[in-house]
């Protein structure tokens with residue numbers, strides 16, 4: 370599907386709305402979409418691709434389908450598929466059991482908002498990427514309408530209140546708790562951080578799902594915190 374386009378954004382949105390009922394359809398579509406985004410900068414065939422925080426492995430499977438040597442690094446056993454595929458490693462993204470420069474592509478989708486120290490996490494992604502290799506990182510920022518995850522959009526009224534409301538309404542324990550496994554990451558501070566780093570060039574900084582001019586919104590201070598939804602960064606490791 371053409372990216373950006375209204376058709377693509379609507380398809381992703383519809384899949385996302387049906388994520389609970391049909392997770393495979395939603396994540397397979399998202400994985401194909403993300404792989405297409407990577408392939409705009411580097412063909413995946415024959416490449417070593419490391420998926421950090423890859424959960425149940427939809428992205429790694431798509432990279433492999435395209436000929437990459439895909440490896441999944443995930444610290445939480447409960448997030449892995451019942452039968453994790455070949456190349457799955459139980460490991461934390463802060464300390465990847467990989468040699469420096471081992472990966473052609475280091476990939477992370479929707480993990481950065483779940484770590485307490487995103488800069489150290491990013492540094493480890495950069496470390497394992499070879500010079501000239503790519504780092505793909507996307508995250509939902511805190512002030513995004515989806516920033517509170519399952520308790521969104523009530524997080525605008527406060528995390529604890531939103532969480533309590535979710536539990537009262539659904540009778541289920543919320544998966545996320547602010548400061549434990551969800552953090553208030555911003556678009557502006559993250560962009561300033563990656564632009565100031567001497568070890569990467571920013572190839573793309575865009576709203577991951579926007580149907581039009583996805584590079585424009587993340588450039589507007591203030592507005593970008595609410596309207597970007599999900600920031601996608603594609604970085605190239607400097608020599």
Ligand SMILES: C[S@@+](CC[C@H](N)C(=O)[O-])C[C@H]1O[C@@H](n2cnc3c(N)ncnc32)[C@H](O)[C@@H]1O
Pocket residue numbers: 396421422423424425442443444445448460461462463477478479480483484
């Ligand atoms: C919202 S899920 C995203 C899963 C998948 N990447 C996707 O986009 O569908 C967040 C994932 O980040 C993982 N995660 C959290 N902290 C991590 C860390 N320190 N290192 C690596 N992964 C981490 C979680 O276990 C979980 O699988």
